[in-house]
Amino acid sequence: MASPRPFPSLAALALALAPAAPAAVAVQEPRYRSCEELERALDEAAVLEGSRLRRLEHAGLVAAGVRAFEIATPGPIEASQRPTLLVLGGFDGISLAGSEAAAACARALGAPASPLGPEVSVVIVPCAARAALVRYLADQRGDGGDDTPVDLDRDGSVDEDGPEDLDGDGLVLSMLVEDPAGAWVLSDDDRFLVPAGPLDAPRLSLRPEGRDDDGDGRFNEDGPGGVALERSFPLERPAADPSTGALPLSQPAARALADLVLERRVFAVLSLQGSHGQLAGPGGTASIESWAAPDRALYELCVREFRAATSRVQEQPLSRRAARLRDEGGSAQDWFAVVGGALSLELAPWGPRVALAARGAALDARFVRETGSGPRAPLERDLRWRPYLDDVTGGSAFVPWTPHLLGGTRVRIGGWKPWTIENPPAADLPRALAGIERFALSLAEGAPKLELEVRAERDGRIATLRARVRNVGRLPTSLAARSAVRSTGGVTLELALEEGHELLAGRELDTLGTLAGGESSVEREWIVLAPEGSALALRATAPWCNPVRVEVRP
Amino acid sequence: MSLLLAALLALAQDPAPAPLPEEVSAPAPESEGYCTPRRLALLLEELSTKHPDLVRVESLGRSASGLELPVVTLARLEGDSPRSRPAVLLVAAIGPEDLFGTELALALVRQIVSDARREGAVRELLGRVVVHIVPCLNPDLRSQAIAALDSGSLALAPRRVELDCNFPSGWDPVAEAGAGPYPLSEPESRALAEFLVARPNVSACLRLVLPAPEQAVAHSWPDADVQVQGELCGALDAGGLERIERAPGSFLRFAYGERGAFVAALQFPFERGSPLSLPRVSEIPRLARGAVGGVLHVARALPQVELTAPAVASLAPSQWSVDLELHNRGTLPSASARAREVGVVGAPELEVMGARLVAAAALSAGEARSLPVRGARIALPELGGSERLGLRIFLSADAGSDVRIEVRAPRAGSARADARLE
Numbered sequence: 001m002a003s004p005r006p007f008p009s010l011a012a013l014a015l016a017l018a019p020a021a022p023a024a025v026a027v028q029e030p031r032y033r034s035c036e037e038l039e040r041a042l043d044e045a046a047v048l049e050g051s052r053l054r055r056l057e058h059a060g061l062v063a064a065g066v067r068a069f070e071i072a073t074p075g076p077i078e079a080s081q082r083p084t085l086l087v088l089g090g091f092d093g094i095s096l097a098g099s100e101a102a103a104a105c106a107r108a109l110g111a112p113a114s115p116l117g118p119e120v121s122v123v124i125v126p127c128a129a130r131a132a133l134v135r136y137l138a139d140q141r142g143d144g145g146d147d148t149p150v151d152l153d154r155d156g157s158v159d160e161d162g163p164e165d166l167d168g169d170g171l172v173l174s175m176l177v178e179d180p181a182g183a184w185v186l187s188d189d190d191r192f193l194v195p196a197g198p199l200d201a202p203r204l205s206l207r208p209e210g211r212d213d214d215g216d217g218r219f220n221e222d223g224p225g226g227v228a229l230e231r232s233f234p235l236e237r238p239a240a241d242p243s244t245g246a247l248p249l250s251q252p253a254a255r256a257l258a259d260l261v262l263e264r265r266v267f268a269v270l271s272l273q274g275s276h277g278q279l280a281g282p283g284g285t286a287s288i289e290s291w292a293a294p295d296r297a298l299y300e301l302c303v304r305e306f307r308a309a310t311s312r313v314q315e316q317p318l319s320r321r322a323a324r325l326r327d328e329g330g331s332a333q334d335w336f337a338v339v340g341g342a343l344s345l346e347l348a349p350w351g352p353r354v355a356l357a358a359r360g361a362a363l364d365a366r367f368v369r370e371t372g373s374g375p376r377a378p379l380e381r382d383l384r385w386r387p388y389l390d391d392v393t394g395g396s397a398f399v400p401w402t403p404h405l406l407g408g409t410r411v412r413i414g415g416w417k418p419w420t421i422e423n424p425p426a427a428d429l430p431r432a433l434a435g436i437e438r439f440a441l442s443l444a445e446g447a448p449k450l451e452l453e454v455r456a457e458r459d460g461r462i463a464t465l466r467a468r469v470r471n472v473g474r475l476p477t478s479l480a481a482r483s484a485v486r487s488t489g490g491v492t493l494e495l496a497l498e499e500g501h502e503l504l505a506g507r508e509l510d511t512l513g514t515l516a517g518g519e520s521s522v523e524r525e526w527i528v529l530a531p532e533g534s535a536l537a538l539r540a541t542a543p544w545c546n547p548v549r550v551e552v553r554p
Numbered sequence: 555m556s557l558l559l560a561a562l563l564a565l566a567q568d569p570a571p572a573p574l575p576e577e578v579s580a581p582a583p584e585s586e587g588y589c590t591p592r593r594l595a596l597l598l599e600e601l602s603t604k605h606p607d608l609v610r611v612e613s614l615g616r617s618a619s620g621l622e623l624p625v626v627t628l629a630r631l632e633g634d635s636p637r638s639r640p641a642v643l644l645v646a647a648i649g650p651e652d653l654f655g656t657e658l659a660l661a662l663v664r665q666i667v668s669d670a671r672r673e674g675a676v677r678e679l680l681g682r683v684v685v686h687i688v689p690c691l692n693p694d695l696r697s698q699a700i701a702a703l704d705s706g707s708l709a710l711a712p713r714r715v716e717l718d719c720n721f722p723s724g725w726d727p728v729a730e731a732g733a734g735p736y737p738l739s740e741p742e743s744r745a746l747a748e749f750l751v752a753r754p755n756v757s758a759c760l761r762l763v764l765p766a767p768e769q770a771v772a773h774s775w776p777d778a779d780v781q782v783q784g785e786l787c788g789a790l791d792a793g794g795l796e797r798i799e800r801a802p803g804s805f806l807r808f809a810y811g812e813r814g815a816f817v818a819a820l821q822f823p824f825e826r827g828s829p830l831s832l833p834r835v836s837e838i839p840r841l842a843r844g845a846v847g848g849v850l851h852v853a854r855a856l857p858q859v860e861l862t863a864p865a866v867a868s869l870a871p872s873q874w875s876v877d878l879e880l881h882n883r884g885t886l887p888s889a890s891a892r893a894r895e896v897g898v899v900g901a902p903e904l905e906v907m908g909a910r911l912v913a914a915a916a917l918s919a920g921e922a923r924s925l926p927v928r929g930a931r932i933a934l935p936e937l938g939g940s941e942r943l944g945l946r947i948f949l950s951a952d953a954g955s956d957v958r959i960e961v962r963a964p965r966a967g968s969a970r971a972d973a974r975l976e
Contacts, residue, residue: 154897216928234725234737239812240896246751247812248722248737255736262735291728339727339735485727485735 030426032096035127035134038103039067042126045107053110056123060259064252068125068260071110075118083447083544086261086269086342087124087440091230091332093132093144096423097349098272101436102126105272108437109444119546120447122440123264128257129229140418141172143243146251148226150242153218161216162223163208166404167413172209173399174415177219179205185376189386191398191414192378209413211406219411229254230273230332235339236285237330244330254332261340267475267544268343268443269336272436275422276323277351279306282337282344283319284328291338292319294480301474301517302345305442310435313353320346325381341479341486341543347439349432350424352384356392357431385421393420446474448517450491450545454538456554462504463554465526469493469540471515477542478514486543490514495526496537496549502529515542587835589656590700591621591693597660598624598689605667607631608680614688615745621693623745626663628670628685630677637755639967640856640884641684643815644760644849645746645805648691648718653699653831654841655762658822659689661842662849669846676850682967683856685849686749686756691742692717699830717743723811724802733803746805750813754899757886757965758786758816758852759809762845764831765821766793773799776891779816782939786818786855786886790848793819814893816886820848857884857937857966859902864959864973874909874949874975877917880961882937888966889936902934902963909951909975917944937966951975 033041046053046069056070072079089095089102106124109116116122127133129146136142149158163172176184176193182203184193196203210220227245231237234248249255261269274280281299283289292299299317307314320334321327323346336344378386389397397420401412419425424432454467469491471477477491491512497503506526515521528536533553541547589597602611610631614623629636644662646655666685669676690696698711716732719725720743727733738744750756775795787794797819798807806817822841824833833841862879869875882888889899904914907930914932915922925945926933937943949957955975962968 154900156900214928217926234722235727237722239723242897247747248725258736335736483728484731485733 030429032100032137032423032426032429033103034137035067035099035130038099038126042069042103042106042110045110048112050112051110052112052114052116053106058256058260060256061125064256065130066125066253066256067127067130068123069106069110070121070123071106071114071116072121073114073116073118077119077546079121080264082119082121082265082546083267084264085120085122085440085444085447086266087122088128088257088269088271088273088332089124089126090133090273091125091128091271092273093129093146093228093230094136094142094422095273095275095349096133096137097429097432098274099126099133100429101272101347101349101433102128104433105437105440109441114441116441116444119449120444122444123260125257128253130253131226132228135224139172143225144228144230145225145243146227146229146253147224148251150226152222152225152242154242155214155216155222157214157222159224160222161210161213161218161220163210163220166209166211166406167402169399171399171417173413173417175207175209175219176204176401176412176414177207178202178410181205186401187378187382188376189378189382191389191400192382192386194376194379197375227251230271231328231330233258233330233332233335235288235330235334248330257332258335258340261336261342265544266336266340266342267447268345269333269340270440270443271333271344271346272349274324274346274348275350276325276348277312277354278314278318278323278348279303280318280320280323280333280346280348282334283321284324284331284334285321286327288334288338289319289321291481291483297516298343298476298479302343302443305446306347306439309438309442312435323348325379337479337481338483339485341483343443343475343479345443347436349436350422350428352388354432355385355388355421355424355428389420397421443475446517448473448475448477448515448542448545450477450540450542450548452538452540452548452550453520454550454552456536456552458532458554461529461532463528463530463536465495465506465528465536465538465552465554466523467493467538467550468521468523469512469515470520471517471542471545473545474517475544476514476516476519478544480514491521491540491542491545493521493524494539494541495528496539497528498534500531500534501536503527504529587657587838588700588703588832589660589690589696591690591696594656594660594690594693595622595624598626598663601626601663601667605671608667608670609663614749615741617692617694617742618740619694619697621697623691623693623742624689625749626687626689628663628666628680628687629683630681633681634968636684637753638962639682639684639755640858640965641686641753641756642758642760642849642852642856643686643688643750643753643756643809644762645688645691646762647689647696648761648805649716650695650699651831652761652763653696654822654824654833656690656696657833657838658762658842658845659687661838662845663687663689665842665846666850679850679853682858683853684755685853686753687849688746691746699832703830703832715740718801718805719803721747721803721805721808723808724804726802730803737803743805747808750809750815754964755967756813756815757856757889758818759806759813760817760849760852761806761819763793763819763821765823766797769796769800771796771799775810776895778887778891779810782887782890783816783818786816786852790818790820790851792821792848810890810892812896812898814890814896814898816890818848818852820845855885855939857882857886857888857939857963859883859888859937859961859963859966859969861959861961861969861971864957864971866973866975868953868975869948872950872952873912874951876947876949876957876959876973878945878947878959878971880904880934880937880943880945880969882939882941882966884966885939887936887938887941888963893965894936899964901936902961902966904932904934904945904947904959904961906930906932906947906949906957906959908955908957909949912948912950914945914947917946922946934961934963937963949975
């Protein structure tokens with residue numbers, strides 16, 4: 001892969017986005033807005049003079065109740081035909097910060113002074129898992145499921161045993177139940193759990209707070225909550241998990257988004273969700289992680305741009321499973337890459353490092369923290385969040401496990417408070433969102449762009465053409481990783497022969513492979529028998545690019 | 555005649571050999587003896603009109619080009635809803651390799667109806683279980699094939715998405731060009747999957763296929779299912795788990811992998827009547843007899859719960875124990891291990907009406923083991939093929955009360971027993 005062109009200077013981007021800066025800080029009074037409020041704000045921005053933002057009236061999305069916005073600078077190519085960046089906010093049904101970030105991107109990129117060029121379009125869905133996000137905001141918690149009734153424990157009843165606030169503290173937290181078959185024990189730091197080993201005791205089951213409403217001996221195993229759209233996609237979807245749907249893409253909203261990606265020339269999908277604070281490429285499972293390996297250079301480029309735009313620290317590209325510290329089959333992110341053929345990235349607005357930087361640590365100089373090693377050391381995820389808990393919130397983000405007797409069963413109630421690790425406290429939203437719209441712009445502006453360099457000579461009726469294709473964008477013309485259901489991922493170069501033309505040498509249709517950002521193809525040559533004075537035309541196409549056509553009259 | 559066909563014929567002849575009905579030995583004429591989708595629809599309609607107590611024809615949906623996708627339900631349609639009875643689903647003509655399935659499916663529908671009219675055993679079977687048959691899942695391909703036969707051009711245009719690669723389990727877009735952009739992207743595969751999901755009572759799914767060489771393939775399906783599948787497919791000389799392991803995204807893999815249904819690919823060797831996978835018209839009756847044998851064998855093997863007459867004993871004033879036996883009369887278990895793994899069916903359940911259920915125990919080798927009770931219901935363990943389970947339930951009610959005990963298993967039907975507490 002050739003070296004990509006240098007990333008535009010941050011200063012230039014900052015200047016370009018200056019008018020949109022208030023949008024980036026759309027959270028002037030930091031608070032979480034409902035999906036309705038976010039979308040209304042964007043509708044209002046869309047009617048401002050010069051705005052490039054508009055509602056996207058896509059039949060499938062509208063029918064599924066998905067509200068999307070399109071940003072397109074006026075130009076000769078119809079917006080729906082252009083290479084498209086798709087930005088999804090809160091598709092996991094949890095990340096309200098992701099929805100806020102998507103709305104901020106829409107306002108910044110759609111502003112009248114946006115530097116977005118006329119060759120790309122951006123589609124933004126601020127609340128991609130709307131029902132789940134509405135529920136999360138109302139309950140201050142959630143599992144990402146929509147409002148489809150699902151029999152989570154497969155007992156023939158639906159939503160019959162949900163969580164409650166048992167101790168009357170106004171919060172529904174977590175609950176540890178002493179259980180000989182439990183999977184957990186307390187770690188050395190007794191706020192956190194680790195998987196139980198063979199001789200560990202007491203063993204604990206981790207459940208949401210609440211009583212056993214249906215009297216089956218299990219606690220809160222089937223509360224409200226339905227299908228998690230972002231995990232209902234077909235690649236390695238765990239069929240045994242009812243929250244991934246009875247069938248893959250069973251929910252109309254998920255299917256409508258999948259169809260949108262198939263219909264349009266979507267070169268990148270940016271999913272704003274998660275709580276790891278980093279940029280992650282596809283690879284929710286080991287096999288998809290391996291599949292994505294040929295594109296490592298592309299993900300390295302993205303990480304560089306991510307660092308530059310957000311000032312966050314990330315050295316190396318990460319797969320989704322590496323960022324989330326767990327495997328997850330059935331993710332939309334993986335499907336967008338493998339089947340959609342798009343550069344599919346997950347950017348988590350909130351995460352442990354972002355949280356630390358948000359308010360700065362106030363560490364007592366005398367405090368010595370356990371190193372976090374040994375057989376019962378907390379899990380990596382807890383270790384990452386512990387400095388925020390201790391040094392930033394002074395421990396107040398976590399309610400210590402407190403014993404309760406629940407109808408003869410000993411339980412402990414406690415855990416992370418709302419607005420701590422899944423979504424930032426509202427006051428920290430501006431910090432969590434900072435720079436994300438710059439990164440989105442850098443992706444949109446970096447879209448690959450084909451140019452054709454053609455030389456032609458003629459001797460009587462014999463014309464000789466030589467041509468090469470150059471990608472003048474920063475991103476490559478397609479992913480290097482291939483899948484059987486997608487047609488060729490490379491650049492194609494076609495000689496358009498007209499009546500009276502005869503090809504004497506060369507291929508009418510040639511495939512040139514993927515071109516990296518800034519890369520030129522090898523030169524191709526054709527010899528054509530053509531009437532004197534007639535024109536010859538060449539056309540180059542690539543999955544992520546607008547086609548280009550050059551006509552010469554040698 | 556091959557050993558395989560001989561075996562299937564033998565199965566078809568249980569309990570007593572029956573002469574083939576006229577209809578089977580002379581398939582309805584159609585250009586060259588094969589059925590167009592339209593002709594198929596007319597013949598099925600005729601059957602359901604003639605035998606409304608046994609045959610119901612519905613539509614799964616429509617194909618990509620808008621043709622109906624018929625599904626035939628064979629069952630005695632009086633009494634319990636067919637959805638509460640154990641069921642088997644046969645799907646024919648999914649792709650170019652099993653085009654012949656439509657002729658066989660149509661012939662076997664006719665044969666089973668005819669048998670049910672003549673034989674008490676088949677009629678009794680259709681009162682207990684349900685046989686669903688999709689005679690042609692791919693009518694667009696069939697139309698094309700019949701047109702190709704008529705025109706003498708025998709090349710079929712490849713379909714962009716192969717239906718039998720377009721189901722969820724093992725769906726592989728990286729390796730299979732015909733997998734489609736997502737599973738069930740095609741109206742035919744989606745309609746069939748939704749039909750199956752809506753019928754948790756389907757315990758077994760079948761296809762009609764050409765023989766394929768056996769190959770040992772490593773897989774990690776549950777041992778209990780491997781054994782049951784081995785016995786089922788061994789009796790039919792059919793392909794089972796190894797075959798579906800080699801077919802990612804196939805219907806049978808979906809049926810087992812995501813729905814936990816037992817599967818069998820019934821194999822039919824024949825001399826092709828054309829380069830398409832169609833047998834000579836004269837061969838269809840012989841092949842159909844084998845298909846009937848396979849389907850009826852599986853229908854008889856379906857799990858089905860039965861209860862013996864209860865024995866009541868008084869323990870104290872208004873306190874009773876009731877002993878009874880639960881039996882699975884089928885050779886297939888009440889649910890596969892895979893169905894339990896993926897949680898698509900709940901456990902069998904016993905409900906008591908007319909008395910307060912206090913406690914319950916399973917009786918095994920002289921030992922009583924308590925069973926979990928929820929209100930008036932007892933959660934029961936799954937039953938293996940032909941397994942018997944002794945039950946003792948403890949009730950509280952006035953002397954002389956009439957009690958009804960009902961067992962329901964999602965894939966093994968239901969059974970009732972009545973008792974008077976005295």
